[in-house]
Amino acid sequence: MNIVMGWHCFKGVLIREFLRFVQQRSRFLSALVRPLLWLVVFAAGFRAALGISIIQPYDTYITYETYIAPGLCCMILLFNGMQSSLSMVYDREMGSMRVLLMSPLPRPYLLLCKMIATALISLTQVYAFLFIALMVDVEPPVIGYLSVLPALVLVALLLSSLGLFLSTQIKQLENFAGIMNFVIFPMFFLSSALYPLWKMQEASDWLYWICMINPFTHAVELVRFALYTQLNTDALMITAGTTLLFTLLAVTGFRPQKTGR
Amino acid sequence: MKFTKLLKPIAAAVMLASPVAMAELAYVSNEKDDTISVIDLDTMQVTDTIEVGERPRGILFSKDFSKLYICASDSDTVQVMDLKTKQIIKELPSGEDPEQFALHPNDRHLYISNEDDALVTIVDTETSEVLAQIDVGVEPEGMAVSPNGKIAVNTSETTNMVHWIDTTTYELIDNTLVDQRPRHVEFSKDSKILWASSEIGGTVSIIDVDSRQIFKKLNFEIKGVHPDRVQPVGVRLTDDGKYAFVALGPANHVAVVDAKTYEILEYVLVGRRVWHMDLNTDQTKLLTTNGISGDVSVIDISKMKAVKSVKVGRYPWGVKVKS
Numbered sequence: 001m002n003i004v005m006g007w008h009c010f011k012g013v014l015i016r017e018f019l020r021f022v023q024q025r026s027r028f029l030s031a032l033v034r035p036l037l038w039l040v041v042f043a044a045g046f047r048a049a050l051g052i053s054i055i056q057p058y059d060t061y062i063t064y065e066t067y068i069a070p071g072l073c074c075m076i077l078l079f080n081g082m083q084s085s086l087s088m089v090y091d092r093e094m095g096s097m098r099v100l101l102m103s104p105l106p107r108p109y110l111l112l113c114k115m116i117a118t119a120l121i122s123l124t125q126v127y128a129f130l131f132i133a134l135m136v137d138v139e140p141p142v143i144g145y146l147s148v149l150p151a152l153v154l155v156a157l158l159l160s161s162l163g164l165f166l167s168t169q170i171k172q173l174e175n176f177a178g179i180m181n182f183v184i185f186p187m188f189f190l191s192s193a194l195y196p197l198w199k200m201q202e203a204s205d206w207l208y209w210i211c212m213i214n215p216f217t218h219a220v221e222l223v224r225f226a227l228y229t230q231l232n233t234d235a236l237m238i239t240a241g242t243t244l245l246f247t248l249l250a251v252t253g254f255r256p257q258k259t260g261r
Numbered sequence: 262m263k264f265t266k267l268l269k270p271i272a273a274a275v276m277l278a279s280p281v282a283m284a285e286l287a288y289v290s291n292e293k294d295d296t297i298s299v300i301d302l303d304t305m306q307v308t309d310t311i312e313v314g315e316r317p318r319g320i321l322f323s324k325d326f327s328k329l330y331i332c333a334s335d336s337d338t339v340q341v342m343d344l345k346t347k348q349i350i351k352e353l354p355s356g357e358d359p360e361q362f363a364l365h366p367n368d369r370h371l372y373i374s375n376e377d378d379a380l381v382t383i384v385d386t387e388t389s390e391v392l393a394q395i396d397v398g399v400e401p402e403g404m405a406v407s408p409n410g411k412i413a414v415n416t417s418e419t420t421n422m423v424h425w426i427d428t429t430t431y432e433l434i435d436n437t438l439v440d441q442r443p444r445h446v447e448f449s450k451d452s453k454i455l456w457a458s459s460e461i462g463g464t465v466s467i468i469d470v471d472s473r474q475i476f477k478k479l480n481f482e483i484k485g486v487h488p489d490r491v492q493p494v495g496v497r498l499t500d501d502g503k504y505a506f507v508a509l510g511p512a513n514h515v516a517v518v519d520a521k522t523y524e525i526l527e528y529v530l531v532g533r534r535v536w537h538m539d540l541n542t543d544q545t546k547l548l549t550t551n552g553i554s555g556d557v558s559v560i561d562i563s564k565m566k567a568v569k570s571v572k573v574g575r576y577p578w579g580v581k582v583k584s
Binding site: 044061 | 485531532554556558559566568570
């Protein structure tokens with residue numbers, strides 16, 4: 001494989017993902033509406049009832065909207081990661097996967113291209129969300145929009161690698177909806193996306209430890225710190241480690257011919 | 262040689278300039294710890310914690326910032342601290358349970374409200390002599406002297422009145438009824454307008470000093486906060502007459518009011534049970550004491566946002582900034 005071939009292949013996958021994204025406007029809207037509903041409706045109820053106590057990386061008390069914004073950015077990435085793996089299962093069932101696999105390039109590279117393409121598409125949605133969030137006074141420092149970019153890319157890769165790994169384990173499209181419910185919701189709710197971990201610990205130690213071993217918690221914290229121009233080294237190591245693990249699992253477990261038919 | 266010659270005037274200039282560049286310090290009275298915390302406003306760190314009398318509440322500086330007066334409520338005295346040595350050099354006969362006080366522009370006469378005795382005590386800070394004791398309403402609390410020095414004002418929490426005292430005769434000249442539990446009073450710089458907060462009433466009355474009549478009443482409404490929790494306490498006005506800040510107690514917000522149109526512009530989220538406030542020297546920052554959360558929030562006035570909260574002692578009550 002040479003660089004030109006690699007680039008050509010990556011471009012192809014990226015354009016395909018981009019076209020799919022552009023053609024499905026409802027997908028873009030729903031990806032935005034979901035977190036915005038959380039931000040505007042759910043968070044409004046909590047807004048002033050509790051100023052979130054000072055926790056890192058914040059220097060002072062913050063509104064609930066400000067607290068959940070990083071978690072909602074990760075929610076967008078989570079849904080997109082899962083959606084992309086859903087499309088893998090769909091492609092496999094419809095046979096369009098074969099077109100991609102006809103490429104002479106190594107399979108792991110193709111999967112990596114797919115992951116990166118998904119991540120890049122997701123980023124546009126995250127930034128659109130962050131700009132809309134400005135209207136409800138979620139105002140990270142200006143430089144934060146830049147410093148959060150690498151964190152978002154890594155988290156997007158983590159979640160799309162998780163999605164790919166799941167898609168390797170699913171035989172039929174019908175099974176996928178169930179897995180989504182068992183993966184997306186627990187991952188999101190049992191993390192620091194909606195409540196700080198100390199609040200979880202107040203409720204129950206069990207909940208706290210489940211949140212602690214949930215990689216999504218560390219992904220959210222990585223984004224939260226990066227958005228406020230700080231590096232959370234622990235979160236970075238865990239997120240990078242789990243990304244590597246799921247990528248390896250996805251690549252080794254990938255069997256395009258595996259369907260329920 | 263030439264180089265050192267050149268350096269000398271620069272070094273001298275730096276040395277001369279250094280007192281000007283000295284950091285601003287905020288002094289915070291911690292009601293439950295019997296201490297004063299000192300915050301360096303450049304680093305936003307507590308640099309010192311000084312032990313003082315029991316239950317320190319109201320604090321203020323002498324005009325030249327050489328002394329700090331402290332209402333040590335449970336010690337029934339006003340302590341005077343030398344800010345160079347950080348030692349208590351004098352205790353003034355304040356009457357029982359002093360809570361809030363105000364210094365006359367003459368830099369000598371201290372007007373102290375004695376909560377338990379329904380009195381205002383006037384003390385000469387140089388001779389420690391009690392000049393007068395004036396009967397006011399039940400549970401006197403807020404205290405202010407007009408910048409022109411002509412009038413002193415006290416609020417009584419239970420009688421719900423603002424009491425007007427002539428500072429030359431030391432006599433009560435009038436009362437103005439305000440909403441329930443008036444806590445704090447603040448004069449505008451031109452001495453023409455008085456702002457009085459009512460904690461239970463949830464309002465701030467704006468009073469014309471000449472007629473001693475209320476001409477405007479502010480009500481506060483914060484989205485998602487029950488009206489019962491909106492309890493105005495501290496009030497602070499900027500010298501340029503642009504803004505008034507009202508600390509809303511358990512609502513955990515500071516209201517920003519346009520001091521000309523009396524329109525409420527914004528609510529800024531700070532710590533729990535925000536009590537009193539002070540501005541830094543160039544009036545770009547507002548500091549708030551947050552009693553229950555035990556910290557001081559710093560609001561950037563140009564952004565109208567809290568930018569930092571600094572942990573101090575238990576139940577911080579009053580704050581004053583020394584340049």
